[in-house]
Amino acid sequence: MPYGYTGKILHVDLTTGKMHVEQPRPDFYRRYMGGSAMGMHYLLRDMRAGTDPLGADNVLALFNGLLTGTAISGQSRMTAVAKSPLTGCIGDSQGGGFFPAELKFAGFDGIVLRGQSPRPVYLWIKDREFELRDAAHLWGRITGDVEDTLHAELDDKRVEVLQIGPAGENLVRYAAIMSMSNRANGRTGLGAVMGSKKLKAIAVRGTHKPEVADKASLLELTKWGAKTVPTSDVAGLGKYGTAEVVSGQHRAGGLPTRNFNSGSYDDWEKIDGTTLYDTRLKGAENGQQDRFGRDTCYSCAVRCKRVSEVAEGPYKTEHRYGGPEYETLATFGSYCAIDDLDAIIRANALCNMYGMDTITCGATIAWAMECFENGRIGLEDTGGLTLRFGDAAMMVKLTEMIGKGEGFGVLLAKGSAQAAAIIGRGTDEFLITSKGQEAPAHMPQVKRSLALVYAANPFGADHQSHEHDPSYEAYPVRMAQIGLDKPQEKLALNEEIVRYAMVTQHLYSALDSINVCQFVFGPAWQLYDTEQLVQAASAVTGWKITVPELLEVGERRLNMLRAFNAREGIGRESDTLPKKFMKPLSGGTSDGYMIDRNEFEAALDTYYRLCEWDAVTGYPTPAKLNSLGLGWLVVNGKPAPAKNAPGRSAGAKKAGAKKPAVKKPIAKKMAARKPVAKKRAVNKLVAKKQIAKAKTAAKPKPAARKRVVKAKAAAKRRPAARKTAAKSKSAARKR
Numbered sequence: 088m089p090y091g092y093t094g095k096i097l098h099v100d101l102t103t104g105k106m107h108v109e110q111p112r113p114d115f116y117r118r119y120m121g122g123s124a125m126g127m128h129y130l131l132r133d134m135r136a137g138t139d140p141l142g143a144d145n146v147l148a149l150f151n152g153l154l155t156g157t158a159i160s161g162q163s164r165m166t167a168v169a170k171s172p173l174t175g176c177i178g179d180s181q182g183g184g185f186f187p188a189e190l191k192f193a194g195f196d197g198i199v200l201r202g203q204s205p206r207p208v209y210l211w212i213k214d215r216e217f218e219l220r221d222a223a224h225l226w227g228r229i230t231g232d233v234e235d236t237l238h239a240e241l242d243d244k245r246v247e248v249l250q251i252g253p254a255g256e257n258l259v260r261y262a263a264i265m266s267m268s269n270r271a272n273g274r275t276g277l278g279a280v281m282g283s284k285k286l287k288a289i290a291v292r293g294t295h296k297p298e299v300a301d302k303a304s305l306l307e308l309t310k311w312g313a314k315t316v317p318t319s320d321v322a323g324l325g326k327y328g329t330a331e332v333v334s335g336q337h338r339a340g341g342l343p344t345r346n347f348n349s350g351s352y353d354d355w356e357k358i359d360g361t362t363l364y365d366t367r368l369k370g371a372e373n374g375q376q377d378r379f380g381r382d383t384c385y386s387c388a389v390r391c392k393r394v395s396e397v398a399e400g401p402y403k404t405e406h407r408y409g410g411p412e413y414e415t416l417a418t419f420g421s422y423c424a425i426d427d428l429d430a431i432i433r434a435n436a437l438c439n440m441y442g443m444d445t446i447t448c449g450a451t452i453a454w455a456m457e458c459f460e461n462g463r464i465g466l467e468d469t470g471g472l473t474l475r476f477g478d479a480a481m482m483v484k485l486t487e488m489i490g491k492g493e494g495f496g497v498l499l500a501k502g503s504a505q506a507a508a509i510i511g512r513g514t515d516e517f518l519i520t521s522k523g524q525e526a527p528a529h530m531p532q533v534k535r536s537l538a539l540v541y542a543a544n545p546f547g548a549d550h551q552s553h554e555h556d557p558s559y560e561a562y563p564v565r566m567a568q569i570g571l572d573k574p575q576e577k578l579a580l581n582e583e584i585v586r587y588a589m590v591t592q593h594l595y596s597a598l599d600s601i602n603v604c605q606f607v608f609g610p611a612w613q614l615y616d617t618e619q620l621v622q623a624a625s626a627v628t629g630w631k632i633t634v635p636e637l638l639e640v641g642e643r644r645l646n647m648l649r650a651f652n653a654r655e656g657i658g659r660e661s662d663t664l665p666k667k668f669m670k671p672l673s674g675g676t677s678d679g680y681m682i683d684r685n686e687f688e689a690a691l692d693t694y695y696r697l698c699e700w701d702a703v704t705g706y707p708t709p710a711k712l713n714s715l716g717l718g719w720l721v722v723n724g725k726p727a728p729a730k731n732a733p734g735r736s737a738g739a740k741k742a743g744a745k746k747p748a749v750k751k752p753i754a755k756k757m758a759a760r761k762p763v764a765k766k767r768a769v770n771k772l773v774a775k776k777q778i779a780k781a782k783t784a785a786k787p788k789p790a791a792r793k794r795v796v797k798a799k800a801a802a803k804r805r806p807a808a809r810k811t812a813a814k815s816k817s818a819a820r821k822r
């Protein structure tokens with residue numbers, strides 16, 4: 088077992104209730120390193136193309152990372168991957184808190200979930216022991232209640248609970264997987280996948296700290312980080328949270344307003360991070376917000392999480408449900424033209440109580456508001472509700488209706504793209520989605536590389552999949568560590584910006600595989616730079632990891648995500664942008680800014696070329712997959728499911744990989760979906776026919792049988808004939 092890891096992965100079949108532990112080989116760990124890449128290995132190995140995202144065959148993989156559970160900041164992260172019910176593409180989402188570290192302390196690097204339980208259950212893991220327990224008493228309850236109940240039931244307040252809320256049970260297409268009742272693996276709807284499996288929660292408690300190869304080096308980096316936070320570029324992030332960027336986004340014309348019609352919001356100060364810090368953080372009334380209003384993930388010195396509360400009024404909110412991030416302030420705020428901070432805090436809390444992604448939820452409500460204002464939907468669609476930009480009470484009401492599965496909320500629970508497809512009437516004109524996922528609150532019109540990444544990202548529009556444009560110029564020393572030394576003009580979308588997007592995408596992809604916080608480790612403004620990350624990873628594992636190896640891990644994971652989509656038939660035709668991005672913005676610094684379609688398509692061509700993907704289909708080429716050690720994904724010259732993935736352990740072969748006897752009908756089924764299998768099945772049928780023919784030929788036919796009978800009869804007669812002949816001969820001699 089490599090240092091830093093537990094060496095164990097728990098496999099759970101929720102249909103049968105059977106569980107086993109896999110102990111992968113060391114090369115498996117070095118190849119994927121953890122998180123998203125490790126989870127993708129199981130999805131690509133075990134899932135067929137065309138699997139129903141909400142069916143039993145969807146695989147939900149949860150993995151922590153290489154540094155998880157050590158003392159350094161930014162390491163307690165967990166990635167969830169599964170096929171997304173929101174997009175039909177690969178789903179991928181990261182979350183923090185204390186659960187990821189606790190899972191490692193409990194003895195596991197990850198959990199792979201398959202099947203569907205016949206009744207609600209929860210998984211209880213304590214120090215390498217595990218069992219499924221009945222969860223009927225938890226079903227239908229909000230996150231805070233479930234956490235309290237499990238703490239009481241398991242008699243330990245230090246148990247960490249990963250769970251779905253009622254939104255996950257109701258299969259809201261953007262349901263989140265929650266922990267601490269305020270941390271979310273929010274994007275791509277993987278809470279609905281967990282809900283479809285009737286898995287309400289995973290509770291963990293462990294006491295085994297991971298072994299570290301070079302404790303002194305890791306300690307040195309850990310202490311440096313803690314000492315440097317106050318003077319670093321993340322000091323403001325710690326104090327004001329991600330909410331601190333509201334003002335900068337507005338000034339740059341990049342704060343999405345009225346469903347992306349503008350990049351400037353006149354009332355931005357009412358929802359800014361400073362206002363939140365001064366007036367709504369717990370303890371703000373007596374200047375104690377730094378003590379009570381900031382929360383953290385396991386062993387992180389940055390402490391960027393918000394603890395906000397609204398003591399009274401219609402939006403009264405308990406502080407246990409955290410506080411809004413920048414994305415939440417924007418999607419429930421400026422997206423909907425709402426300047427009521429209490430209403431936004433309440434909407435954020437509702438999302439955490441019911442378990443929903445705040446980005447998609449807020450953006451879907453903003454889309455509905457614009458559809459209503461333009462007469463594309465009416466009172467008959469909304470059940471009598473009037474939707475207008477700026478109506479805070481309606482925004483909160485709709486959020487609650489979505490979480491509870493009531494009225495118009497049932498349609499909005501599908502996300503804006505699926506809802507537009509159901510309604511029609513030109514409602515797609517107001518969508519802000521790529522691959523069916525709503526865009527976060529960063530504007531490609533202002534930061535052009537986002538246009539490319541929003542479109543090409545395998546799991547839909549995402550702002551945490553690469554480094555944004557301004558960092559290229561602002562952090563030249565750090566950028567040079569990953570071979571980027573040609574910063575470009577603002578608003579450029581030329582070959583160098585495409586290369587910048589791709590290289591930083593590989594790095595961010597590695598961050599999601601090693602599984603570290605992108606506020607703490609990264610190529611630009613983060614606390615630790617890329618070289619410090621490889622130092623930390625090398626200190627933990629004892630491997631001599633280099634920056635190029637790190638980038639290759641990220642590139643491998645990106646190609647795995649892309650290959651998953653390719654085998655679903657999803658490629659270039661899905662790498663698109665919302666129509667609204669091609670129309671000029673109105674007002675503020677970015678007045679008139681828009682994406683030029685020809686420039687965007689040219690950038691996409693360049694991107695495929697640099698990624699070494701097929702220019703027509705957008706699929707990873709066999710040569711690229713082979714070069715990344717993913718040749719097992721190539722069948723008949725294109726990405727396809729493979730049976731013989733590398734890195735399978737002896738344990739897995741013994742426990743989970745026993746090759747079933749192939750019955751004849753299975754060969755026919757396989758022929759329907761796999762070219763190679765089809766060939767094999769055809770060969771089998773040909774062989775079968777030939778054998779049958781040979782047998783038939785071997786059987787005597789009726790006429791032949793007659794001849795045989797005659798022959799036999801003749802044979803029987805022969806002695807007599809011989810006697811006759813002998814008599815004749817004898818008579819002749821006598822004569």
Ligand code: SF4
Pocket residue numbers: 160161162163183184382383384387388389390391392604605606607
């Ligand atoms: S920077 Fe914030 S989100 Fe990241 S690990 Fe630290 S507390 Fe958690």
